[in-house]
Amino acid sequence: MRDFDFAEPRSVEEASQLLAAHGDDARIIAGGSALMLAMRQRMLAPACLISVAKLPRLHGIDFDPRQGLRIGAMSRHIDVARSELVRTHAPVLASMAGQVANPQVRNQGTIGGNLCYADPSTDPPGCLMALDAAVVLGSTRGERELSMEEFLVDYYTTAMEPDEVLLEIRVPVQAPGTQGRYTRFLRTAAEHRPLVSVALVVQMEGQICRQARLAVGASTPIPTRLRRAEDWLLGKAVNAELAAQVACIVAEDIQPVSDLRGSSEFRREMVRTVTRRTVAQLFGIDINEGVAA
Numbered sequence: 001m002r003d004f005d006f007a008e009p010r011s012v013e014e015a016s017q018l019l020a021a022h023g024d025d026a027r028i029i030a031g032g033s034a035l036m037l038a039m040r041q042r043m044l045a046p047a048c049l050i051s052v053a054k055l056p057r058l059h060g061i062d063f064d065p066r067q068g069l070r071i072g073a074m075s076r077h078i079d080v081a082r083s084e085l086v087r088t089h090a091p092v093l094a095s096m097a098g099q100v101a102n103p104q105v106r107n108q109g110t111i112g113g114n115l116c117y118a119d120p121s122t123d124p125p126g127c128l129m130a131l132d133a134a135v136v137l138g139s140t141r142g143e144r145e146l147s148m149e150e151f152l153v154d155y156y157t158t159a160m161e162p163d164e165v166l167l168e169i170r171v172p173v174q175a176p177g178t179q180g181r182y183t184r185f186l187r188t189a190a191e192h193r194p195l196v197s198v199a200l201v202v203q204m205e206g207q208i209c210r211q212a213r214l215a216v217g218a219s220t221p222i223p224t225r226l227r228r229a230e231d232w233l234l235g236k237a238v239n240a241e242l243a244a245q246v247a248c249i250v251a252e253d254i255q256p257v258s259d260l261r262g263s264s265e266f267r268r269e270m271v272r273t274v275t276r277r278t279v280a281q282l283f284g285i286d287i288n289e290g291v292a293a
Helices: 012-025 035-040 077-082 084-089 091-097 103-108 111-117 124-130 227-233 240-253 264-283
Strands: 005-007 026-029 048-051 061-064 068-072 134-139 142-147 152-154 165-171 178-185 196-205 208-217
Touching: 012 026, 012 048, 012 134, 012 165, 026 035, 061 084, 068 084, 077 084, 077 091, 077 103, 077 111, 084 091, 091 124, 091 178, 091 196, 111 124, 111 165, 124 178, 124 196, 124 208, 178 264, 196 264, 208 227, 208 240, 208 264, 227 240, 240 264
Parallel strands: 005 048, 026 048
Antiparallel strands: 061 068, 068 165, 134 142, 134 165, 178 196, 196 208
């Protein structure tokens, strides 16, 4: 690991100025769980690390009855998992955060750093997409808000400008009757990065689905909303047959990646299986009822 300068700005504007001044030679450090590993492996060699740990704007988890949850970018995964506000107003997000990677990463890594790293095989982006969340970015030019779909561009690539800092995540107030489920599939019990992830958030009246947001991650270059599958659920009583139909639509509509961890064909089939189980579990139905295995 090469020597580097370490800066601790006290405002978002100062952090933005440092990023602009150092350009590609600078990296923001939050929890550092991914960045330090990349530096030790010499995948990255920044000349300047800019810590955002002392920026008050990036801390805290709050709830407003009109605007919803505000989660500061410096919130660790364990903070999100344990927050009573998150558990109350977005329990699926708390559940997801409690499954991220391993205890070491959950206690050190931050949700903002995770999103900025844009690892396609990580957990938060897809879950946040299903919750219709947005991110707030700040710089010397002010602030702007992007939906998760706008923010995530490609493999390890976001829509952030070089001088921008991720300030917070906003999760809107969920409608009455909203429930969610986040399911991840690991190729082996020893792995910490999912091969498939499915996030489903629905507004339900009994077995009737009134609204649905479904996102698939880990098997696609970026988390993907499956709108045709969402539309297929609307206004219907969800049973095992419908869960199977939705799973087939999702499997048809994704563009799975192929790598050493799994072929595109294998990922497509696992997405089909995980989606079917997720729908069935969320609606409390027997996955095999009336449907061939």
